[in-house]
Amino acid sequence: xxxxxxxxxxxxxxxxxxxxxxxxxxxxxxxxxxxxxxxxxxxxxxxxxxxxxxxxxxxxxxxxxxxxxxxxxxxxxxxxxxxxxxxxxxxxxxxxxxxxxxxxxxxxxxxxxxxxxxxxxxxxxxxxxxxxxxxxxxxxxxxxxxxxxxxxxxxxxxxxxxxxxxxxxxxxxxxxxxxxxxxxxxxxxxxxxxxxxxxxxxxxxxxxxxxxxxxxxxxxxxxxxxxxxxxxxxxxxxxxxxxxxxxxxxxxxxxxxxxxxxxxxxxxxxxxxxxxxxxxxxxxxxxxxxxxxxxxxxxxxxxxxxxxxxxxxxxxxxxxxxxxxxxxxxxxxx
Numbered sequence: 001x002x003x004x005x006x007x008x009x010x011x012x013x014x015x016x017x018x019x020x021x022x023x024x025x026x027x028x029x030x031x032x033x034x035x036x037x038x039x040x041x042x043x044x045x046x047x048x049x050x051x052x053x054x055x056x057x058x059x060x061x062x063x064x065x066x067x068x069x070x071x072x073x074x075x076x077x078x079x080x081x082x083x084x085x086x087x088x089x090x091x092x093x094x095x096x097x098x099x100x101x102x103x104x105x106x107x108x109x110x111x112x113x114x115x116x117x118x119x120x121x122x123x124x125x126x127x128x129x130x131x132x133x134x135x136x137x138x139x140x141x142x143x144x145x146x147x148x149x150x151x152x153x154x155x156x157x158x159x160x161x162x163x164x165x166x167x168x169x170x171x172x173x174x175x176x177x178x179x180x181x182x183x184x185x186x187x188x189x190x191x192x193x194x195x196x197x198x199x200x201x202x203x204x205x206x207x208x209x210x211x212x213x214x215x216x217x218x219x220x221x222x223x224x225x226x227x228x229x230x231x232x233x234x235x236x237x238x239x240x241x242x243x244x245x246x247x248x249x250x251x252x253x254x255x256x257x258x259x260x261x262x263x264x265x266x267x268x269x270x271x272x273x274x275x276x277x278x279x280x281x282x283x284x285x286x287x288x289x290x291x292x293x294x295x296x297x298x299x300x301x302x303x304x305x306x307x308x309x310x311x312x313x314x315x316x317x318x319x320x321x322x323x324x325x326x327x328x329x330x331x332x333x334x
Contacts, residue, residue, distance in 0.1 A: 034172040034254035041138035042155070042171065044130045049142040049151040052126055054086060054112050059149055064088070068205075072187035073195025074232035076177075077312065077320040081166060082116040087188060089210065097211040100190045100267040102182035102245075105129050107136070111185065117166035121148050123158075125169075127178065127185070135247070137184045139174035169315060176255035176314055180240035182247055187236075191265045194219035195232065221265065223273040230330035231265060233323045234278055234297075237312050239264040244277070255314060261285050289334035298327060 050058045054067060063069065068087045075083070089095070090108035097103050109129040115122050127139045142151035143161055157170035178184045186192075193202035194215075206214035221228045241255055243264040249256070262277035269275050278287075288294040300311035301324050310316075 033252045034170075034176055035251035037138065037155075037171045037175070041130050041136065042140065045126060045128060045138055045140050045153060047153050049124055049126075049144075049153075052112070052142075053088060053110060054124070066091070068200055069198070070188060070193070070200040071196050071198030072192035072236065073197065074192065074236035076186065076236050077316055077323055078115065079117075079165070079316050079318040081122075084114040085187060086112040086114075094212045095210055097190070097213045099182075100213075100215060101264075103185065103189060104134060104183060105185065107132050111188065113187075115166060117162075117164040120162050120164050122161050122164055122166050123154075123168045124151055125174070127174070134182065134184070137175075137178065139178065140171045141168045143168055165317065167315070167317075173254070173314065177240045179249065179254065180243065180246050180256070182245060186240055190215060190219055190267055191221075191235065195221060195228075215267070219267055220270065222270050222276065226326070226329050226333060227273050229326040231273070231276060231278055233320075233326055234263040234282075235265040237320075237323065241312075244281075283334065287331055287334075290332065292328040292331040295327075295331055298324070298331070301327060 046052050049055075053064060056062045056064045063086065066088055070085055070087060072085070088110045090106055093106040093108065095103050095105055095109075107129050111127040112124055113127075114124045121144045123141045123143050125139065125141045127137060130136050130138050140153045140155050141157065143154045143158055144151040146162070154168055155171040157173070158168040160166070161168045175184075177186060183189065190202060193200075193205060196202070202215065202219065205211060221231060223231070239262070241257055242259050242262060244259070244262045245264070246256060261281040263282065264277050266277065269277060273279050282297065283289055286296040292298045297311070300309060302319060303310040304317055304319055
């Protein structure tokens with residue numbers, strides 16, 4: 001069964017709201033309903049991946065010379081899928097980084113994310129800036145053909161794509177994650193690039209002149225390795241829904257839960273673990289210091305249960321055991 005078909009009933013949601021004072025809403029049906037994407041924005045997206053500008057030679061897998069390959073410091077869990085990420089800015093353009101936690105990308109920016117599952121090349125997602133306003137983004141997934149020579153836009157998504165357990169999201173679901181932040185981009189940010197494991201990190205993109213306002217000093221996460229792993233996991237997997245600066249939307253509350261806690265790492269809040277939004281808002285509410293088993297965040301992360309809200313609620317059917325272990329280790333030491 002697809003993750004899009006899962007979730008507790010409305011009656012169960014009501015009980016969960018009462019049980020945890022509204023903290024469990026992220027798995028309820030109301031939050032799994034997303035408005036269709038704007039057709040005018042979607043019209044700017046090509047029908048085939050080979051037409052998007054990612055490749056100089058798609059058959060040979062040769063990426064275009066103006067495309068940057070990068071890795072975020074902390075990955076969104078996708079059931080163990082292998083991923084590659086790419087970015088192309090318009091010629092001569094810069095990212096507006098005057099707000100270090102809310103980078104704004106120029107019209108014409110394109111991001112791609114490639115997914116392989118069980119050795120099979122399954123899909124490549126495109127996130128494209130198609131206007132000047134912060135919300136002017138369009139997104140779609142391209143599902144690869146069996147020969148691996150091209151991929152076609154699949155706005156309705158696909159379950160168990162290419163014979164794998166991997167579900168391709170519908171275009172309507174893309175903003176369930178990306179719509180939760182001011183920049184609409186998740187893995188290419190000051191926080192993520194400062195901790196990047198790849199060759200293209202924050203210092204490198206600044207040296208290439210891609211940033212309008214490069215950070216004046218190094219950005220380092222607080223705490224020891226245990227704390228940094230847990231904070232990074234929560235930031236990558238939870239903060240696009242659970243943050244206190246989510247942009248307002250007139251449409252359906254697509255993966256937009258009621259919240260009184262925040263898992264976002266912000267550049268100005270890294271002086272100590274205690275200064276992070278995660279510690280300030282989540283410890284004492286969904287995190288029980290010293291006791292992982294009494295922490296609601298662990299209860300969410302350890303489940304993939306159709307009758308109970310799990311975390312993250314989108315794009316996963318398998319528990320991230322390594323991430324869960326990182327959370328447990330940190331909470332146990334608080």
